[in-house]
Amino acid sequence: MTEPYLSQPIDETAAAKLREAGLRLSLVDTSDTAAYDAWLSADARGFHAKQPSAAALAQERELLAHRRLTAVHDDAIPASAGIVGTVSSWAAPLTVPGPRPLDAWLISSVTVSPTHRRRGIASALLPGQLRVAKDLGLAVAALTVSESTIYGRWGFGPSTFASSWSIAPRRAGWIGPKTTGRLSFTTPDEFRETSRELLVRQNEARAGEIRLTDYLAERQIAPLEGTTDAERYRLVRYDGPDGDPQGFITYVITGGESDFTDHTLDIVALVSTTPEANAALWRYVIEMDLVGKVRANTRGVDEPLPWLVKDLRQAQITGVQDHLWTRILDVPAALEARRYESSGSIVLDVEDSLGFTGGRFRLDVAADGSAQVRATEDAADVSMPISSLGSLYLGASAAPGLAASGRISGDVETVDRLFRTAVAPRLSSWF
Numbered sequence: 001m002t003e004p005y006l007s008q009p010i011d012e013t014a015a016a017k018l019r020e021a022g023l024r025l026s027l028v029d030t031s032d033t034a035a036y037d038a039w040l041s042a043d044a045r046g047f048h049a050k051q052p053s054a055a056a057l058a059q060e061r062e063l064l065a066h067r068r069l070t071a072v073h074d075d076a077i078p079a080s081a082g083i084v085g086t087v088s089s090w091a092a093p094l095t096v097p098g099p100r101p102l103d104a105w106l107i108s109s110v111t112v113s114p115t116h117r118r119r120g121i122a123s124a125l126l127p128g129q130l131r132v133a134k135d136l137g138l139a140v141a142a143l144t145v146s147e148s149t150i151y152g153r154w155g156f157g158p159s160t161f162a163s164s165w166s167i168a169p170r171r172a173g174w175i176g177p178k179t180t181g182r183l184s185f186t187t188p189d190e191f192r193e194t195s196r197e198l199l200v201r202q203n204e205a206r207a208g209e210i211r212l213t214d215y216l217a218e219r220q221i222a223p224l225e226g227t228t229d230a231e232r233y234r235l236v237r238y239d240g241p242d243g244d245p246q247g248f249i250t251y252v253i254t255g256g257e258s259d260f261t262d263h264t265l266d267i268v269a270l271v272s273t274t275p276e277a278n279a280a281l282w283r284y285v286i287e288m289d290l291v292g293k294v295r296a297n298t299r300g301v302d303e304p305l306p307w308l309v310k311d312l313r314q315a316q317i318t319g320v321q322d323h324l325w326t327r328i329l330d331v332p333a334a335l336e337a338r339r340y341e342s343s344g345s346i347v348l349d350v351e352d353s354l355g356f357t358g359g360r361f362r363l364d365v366a367a368d369g370s371a372q373v374r375a376t377e378d379a380a381d382v383s384m385p386i387s388s389l390g391s392l393y394l395g396a397s398a399a400p401g402l403a404a405s406g407r408i409s410g411d412v413e414t415v416d417r418l419f420r421t422a423v424a425p426r427l428s429s430w431f
């Protein structure tokens with residue numbers, strides 16, 4: 001691995017802050033298996049996950065080798081428990097409105113040991129991560145979160161939302177289009193390469209998606225080592241009438257013990273590159289025999305399913321929640337990297353309490369949707385903290401709510417018209 005972020009030195013400010021607390025910050029040497037395994041075990045412990053087996057550790061070592069792994073050590077306690085904080089990060093393309101994705105700093109595995117929480121370890125790590133990203137020249141950082149109360153303080157704002165579904169398939173009934181392609185069972189080994197290509201194609205077509213690494217793609221295709229119900233995973237592909245692969249579904253069917261006609265089908269991933277593939281794969285699960293309930297999550301907020309069934313109350317959204325959180329580190333670079341669906345001009349006053357990119361900027365959007373952003377001393381039309389700009393950035397309809405809660409003030413209508421996109425952004429995976 002030669003990515004520059006792997007050799008970028010640790011952030012000295014974070015290291016000094018942790019030193020004052022008697023702790024040591026380091027990058028994990030992933031060629032040292034014992035050190036790598038200790039970090040992976042600390043990460044699992046931090047999320048209350050089971051201790052990874054030897055096979056799971058081996059798989060994670062291989063699939064996570066592209067990540068920059070950071071550890072916080074307490075050298076005063078027994079070495080076996082010595083890693084008390086973890087974070088992993090890497091650079092990858094994030095799709096933004098318009099044709100070109102933007103490289104973003106993706107942050108994951110933020111854990112602090114329950115024995116060391118609420119002493120400022122995360123407060124040292126997160127700004128340190130943002131400084132590393134800024135030093136690498138990245139304009140945006142992003143993460144998916146375990147709790148929505150944590151990351152706003154460091155300038156992240158929720159920028160995509162995801163829906164979860166519970167469907168009573170027999171009562172829902174299918175009225176969607178008849179599709180003319182072919183469904184067939186396949187296996188991860190047979191289909192891995194094609195499914196990875198389909199994931200890339202699906203995700204490139206929508207703002208808010210990231211380029212999945214092998215690890216993240218694998219989780220949508222096959223059970224990782226140690227996954228519950230791994231032997232129940234099924235993989236079905238959908239090929240169009242010409243035999244061209246257009247999508248796939250990974251799912252698990254459980255239950256049925258007390259009533260064999262009442263199994264539950266959980267969708268692990270439903271990946272489609274065409275509306276036909278989306279319809280064909282939904283129809284496949286809605287018409288599955290012996291299934292009384294279908295569940296899905298991390299779907300977009302505009303999932304067309306209710307329009308594809310006879311009784312739309314039988315395809316219920318059980319929740320819509322914040323999913324991707326975005327942190328802008330360079331306002332001009334980030335805003336110029338996306339396209340806009342409406343032309344116009346606005347002066348934004350952006351407050352960044354961590355000092356990465358605050359200031360006053362004029363955003364000029366041309367008729368073709370491209371933008372120019374310059375620092376200005378003109379009067380501001382609209383003011384907001386950097387977290388609000390992160391929420392607007394990918395095109396979500398966030399401006400009215402942010403204004404209602406006092407997190408944007410001024411010409412909210414223009415900011416909404418400029419930033420919002422007709423199609424809501426979506427992130428269809430966790431990372």
Ligand SMILES: CC(=O)SCCNC(=O)CCNC(=O)[C@H](O)C(C)(C)COP(=O)(O)OP(=O)(O)OC[C@H]1O[C@@H](n2cnc3c(N)ncnc32)[C@H](O)[C@@H]1OP(=O)(O)O
Nearest residue numbers: 108109110111112117118119120121122123143145146149
């Ligand atoms: C991108 C991801 O990886 S998301 C996953 C986040 N990790 C988890 O959920 C695993 C379980 N939780 C943890 O490991 C830890 O509690 C962490 C990482 C969330 C926080 O680590 P800590 O070192 O305890 O945080 P720290 O002491 O620096 O607190 C920072 C601030 O966040 C607040 N905070 C910390 N955890 C939480 C929380 N779970 N919910 C709300 N606020 C929190 C603290 O009160 C503090 O607030 P302040 O700035 O107003 O004083």
